[in-house]
Amino acid sequence: xxxxxxxILPRPPEERADAARNRVRVLEAAGRLFAExxxxxxxxxxxxxxxGVGKGTVFRRFGDKSxxxxxxxxxxxxxxxxxxxxxxxxxxxxxxPRERVQAFFSAYITYLADHLDLVRLSxxxxxxxxxxxxxYVFWHRHLELLCAGLPDADHLAHVLLGAVAADLNTELxxxxxxWDRVRAGVAAAVDAxxxxxxxx
Amino acid sequence: xxxxxxxILPRPPEERADAARNRVRVLEAAGRLFAExxxxxxxxxxxxxxxGVGKGTVFRRFGDKSxxxxxxxxxxxxxxxxxxxxxxxxxxxxxxPRERVQAFFSAYITYLADHLDLVRLSxxxxxxxxxxxxxYVFWHRHLELLCAGLPDADHLAHVLLGAVAADLNTELxxxxxxWDRVRAGVAAAVDAxxxxxxxx
DNA sequence: ACAGGAAGCGGACCCAAGTCCGCTTCTCTT
DNA sequence: AAGAGAAGCGGACTTGGGTCCGCTTCCTGT
Numbered sequence: 001x002x003x004x005x006x007x008i009l010p011r012p013p014e015e016r017a018d019a020a021r022n023r024v025r026v027l028e029a030a031g032r033l034f035a036e037x038x039x040x041x042x043x044x045x046x047x048x049x050x051x052g053v054g055k056g057t058v059f060r061r062f063g064d065k066s067x068x069x070x071x072x073x074x075x076x077x078x079x080x081x082x083x084x085x086x087x088x089x090x091x092x093x094x095x096x097p098r099e100r101v102q103a104f105f106s107a108y109i110t111y112l113a114d115h116l117d118l119v120r121l122s123x124x125x126x127x128x129x130x131x132x133x134x135x136y137v138f139w140h141r142h143l144e145l146l147c148a149g150l151p152d153a154d155h156l157a158h159v160l161l162g163a164v165a166a167d168l169n170t171e172l173x174x175x176x177x178x179w180d181r182v183r184a185g186v187a188a189a190v191d192a193x194x195x196x197x198x199x200x
Numbered sequence: 201x202x203x204x205x206x207x208i209l210p211r212p213p214e215e216r217a218d219a220a221r222n223r224v225r226v227l228e229a230a231g232r233l234f235a236e237x238x239x240x241x242x243x244x245x246x247x248x249x250x251x252g253v254g255k256g257t258v259f260r261r262f263g264d265k266s267x268x269x270x271x272x273x274x275x276x277x278x279x280x281x282x283x284x285x286x287x288x289x290x291x292x293x294x295x296x297p298r299e300r301v302q303a304f305f306s307a308y309i310t311y312l313a314d315h316l317d318l319v320r321l322s323x324x325x326x327x328x329x330x331x332x333x334x335x336y337v338f339w340h341r342h343l344e345l346l347c348a349g350l351p352d353a354d355h356l357a358h359v360l361l362g363a364v365a366a367d368l369n370t371e372l373x374x375x376x377x378x379w380d381r382v383r384a385g386v387a388a389a390v391d392a393x394x395x396x397x398x399x400x
Numbered sequence: 401a402c403a404g405g406a407a408g409c410g411g412a413c414c415c416a417a418g419t420c421c422g423c424t425t426c427t428c429t430t
Numbered sequence: 431a432a433g434a435g436a437a438g439c440g441g442a443c444t445t446g447g448g449t450c451c452g453c454t455t456c457c458t459g460t
Contacts, residue, residue, distance in 0.1 A: 016426060016427075016436095016437060017425095017426070017427090018425065018426070018437090018438065019426095019437075019438060022438085022439085043415085043416060043417085044416075044417065044418085045415090045416070045417090048440090048441095053439080053440080054439055054441055055418085055440070055441065056418095056419080056420085056421095056438090056439065056440055056441070057438075057439055057440065059417090059418065060437095060438070060439080061438095064418075065416090120327075124324075124327050125417090126417090127320075127324050127367060128367055128371055130367075131368075131371045151385075151388055152381060152384065152385050152388070154377065155372070155377055155382065155384075155385040156385060158368060158371075158377075159362070159363045159385060159386075162362035162363055163359045165365075167328055167330075168362055170328065171328055171331045171358075172355070177354065177355055181352060181355055182355065184351075184352065184355075185352050185355040185356060185359060188352070188396070189356075189389075189393070191396065192389075192392040192395070192396040193388075193389070193392045195392070195395070195399075196388070196391065196392040196395055196396070199395075216406095216407060216408065216455085216456060217455095217456070218407090218455065218456070219407075219408060219409095219456095243445085243447085244446075244447065244448085245447090248410090248411095253409085253410080254409055254411055255410070255411065256408090256409065256448095256449080256450085256451095257408075257409055257410065259447090259449080260407095260409080261408095264447080264448075265446090265447065265448090325447090326447090
C-alpha cells in the first residue's frame, strides 16, 4: 500500500544521490577555502578543484557564484529567519510593528557585521543578484508586512533594505563610519517613517 | 614676457596631444557603439577596436570600464551639477534645505530615468565603483551640507542616495514599480527625516 | 634643430566567470 | 536483473576585464 501511494503520487523530484553528495562536498570545500584565505580564495575553479569536482558541477548545483556563496550563508540566515517567524518578541511576532522593524534591523546589522565579506560577495557577484536571493525576498516581504500602514510599503521596504546593502556598508566602514553609527542611522530612518505616519 | 611666465610657472601637467586625441576618439567610439547596440555593445575590446586604438590605451585614459562609462555620462552630470551650484532655486542656492533636497532628488531621478543603463554600468562595472566616482562624492557632499541640521548628515546622505542606486531602480522597474512611485517614495523619505528633526 | 627623457601606446597575456556537450551514473520500470 | 532515459558530470572552451612591458611619440631645454 505504501508502494501504491508512492506510485500514484510520485514525490516531488528529489535530488539524486551523487548530486547530494557533491553538494556537500562543494559546500565544505568552499567553507574550508574561505576559512583559510577569505573571499580572495573563493574562485569557482579553486572550489571545484578542492571539492574534487568539475567546474560545471558547481554551476549546475548553485547556478552561479552568487548562488554558491548564498548557500554558504544559508545556515546563518535561517537562524535569523526563524527568529523572525517563531522567536520571541520583539524580533518574533507579538510586538508592535515599529519595534519589530527596529529589532529586525538590529539583528540584521549584527549578522551583516559578522559576515560582511561573504554577504558582499553574494550580493555583488552578479549584477542584481542581491534582489533575487531567497533571503532578500524574505526580508523584503517581512518589512513590507510590518510597514503595511505606511504609504507604499513595498517601495519603502526596498529603500530601508538599501541602507544595509553590503557594498554600501563596506564603503562606510572604510570611511570610518562604524557599526554603531550605522545602527543609529538606520534606527533613525525607521523612526522617521513611522513617526511621519503617526501624525495627521 | 608671455614666454617668461610660462617658463617660471610651468603649468600643471597638461595632457599630451596624442593622448587628448585618443580620449575623444575613444569617447566617440563608445558613444557610437552604445547608440547602436546599447550597453551590451560596450565591451572595452569593442570600444578600443572601434576607436582604432589599443586596449591598454583605454585603460590608461579611463582607469577601468566604470571610468569610461562615467566619462560618457560626464556631460549630463555636469548639467545637473551646475544647476545645483549656479542655477536658480530651489535646485540652486537660495531655497531652504528641505526644498533643495527635494529638488535635487527630483532632478536626479529624471537624469537616472534617462540614462539608467549607463548609470547602472558605471556603478556596477567594478565593485564599489559607485562610491568612488566624482559624481557620487559631489552628490553626497551636497546632501550632507543640506542635511547639516539633522543627526549624522554624513550617513544620512549615503542612505538617501541608496534609494536612487541604479541597480535597485532597475530592479524596481522590472517589478512594475514605476518612476512616479520612486519619486513619491524618495520624497516621502526626505520629508520624514526633515519632519523628524523639526519636532522637539 | 636635436637630444633625452617622460608620457603614451598597443596587443599579447592572465585570470575568473559562465557555457557546452559527449560521456557516465543513477533510478525507475518491468 | 536489466534496459532505458533522465539527471548529472567534467573539463575544454568562450568571453570580457584588467595588466605588462618593449616600442613609439611627443615635449622641453639647449
